[in-house]
Amino acid sequence: MSGEAVTLDIGGTEVTVSSPGKVFFAERGETKLDLVRYYQAVAGPLLATLGGRPLLMERYPSGAGGKSWFQKRVPKSVPDWLRTTVVATPNGTTSDALVAADLAHVIWAVNLGCLGFHVWPYRAETPEVTDELRVDLDPSPGVTFEQVRQAAWLARELLTELGIEAHVKTTGSRGLHLYVRLEPRWDSYQVRAGAVALARALERRHPGLVTAQWWKEERGARVFVDFNQNAPHKTVFGAWCVRPRAGAQVSAPIGWDELDTVEPDTLTIATVPALVAERGDPWRGMDERPQSLEPLLEMSRADLAAGLMDAPWPPVYPKQPNEPPRVAPSRAKRD
Secondary structure, three states: OOOOOEEEEEOOEEEEEOOOOOEEEOOOOEEHHHHHHHHHHOHHHHHHHHOOOEEEEEEOOOOOOOOOEEEOOOOOOOOOOOOEEEEEOOOOOEEEEEEOOOHHHHHHHHHOOEEEEEEOOOOOOOOOOOOEEEEEEEEOOOOOHHHHHHHHHHHHHHHHHOOOOOEEEEOOOOOEEEEEEEOOOOOHHHHHHHHHHHHHHHHHHOOOOEEOOOOHHHOOOOEEEOHHHHOOOOOEEOOOOEOOOOOOEEOOEEOHHHOOOOOHHHOEOOOHHHHHHHHOOOOOOHHHOOEOOHHHHHHHHHHHHOOOOOOOOOOOOOOOOOOOOOOOHHHHHHO
């Protein structure tokens, strides 16, 4: 039995949670209501990072491991207080997406079975300005978490040399994300260009560990710096958000002093609230210290002046200026 619906007062807004006893996470038997309580416990740092941003919902109405789908558009029948915003793809397709206006909006989505929030890198009020650089350190097959950890330190070292402050979080899976809060001056094309330059610089410095190669056949057993996570309309799994895994792992911000010892699988809805209560938000103050993208854009301009083309874009994007042929190298040789 999953129980009768309960209505909660979430910051002055009533949100009904149906089937609160439905098990969402099989490993410890945590329920939909347990997930609601988790988000209430971390509401402060959660809204500090994704508040006011559009959200792509990953829905698992039967819990982690069940049937799922991504939902960009909110349903037609929604509460009159629910805030949405129009998001547009580079191809011109538009959708009414949920905005993380406050905690009630998050809990409303959890009630729909949302076990993952993927966040746009801009505020709903200013979609033309991208204010986050997201450095996705993606382990290729055969890469250990220790190697990802090392890549994070090396990325931070380079960014620090450039005068750029970065923050780190687990992904809730096998990788790590570095976030840089940017001054509100650049669009997503410029931020992606900066990400490409960073990835290439890391590969030049550490070719045995890090790769900027888009095609999987060229990556080898290295950590891929996924620059295309900064392409227009791309989202990244949100900080403090819970993965649709049986253990209810959290994509958790951590301090750099925690990176060497962190065990990502232990950061769950059962453990993270106590950590937040004990040591606060590791990303506190990030909004008060926006960073300049210009050092990375200078590197990008230098790469282009040296004859490098743009890096490949994902296949769903229109062909971009100065982009190399969008075909895997092995196929290009056969052709």
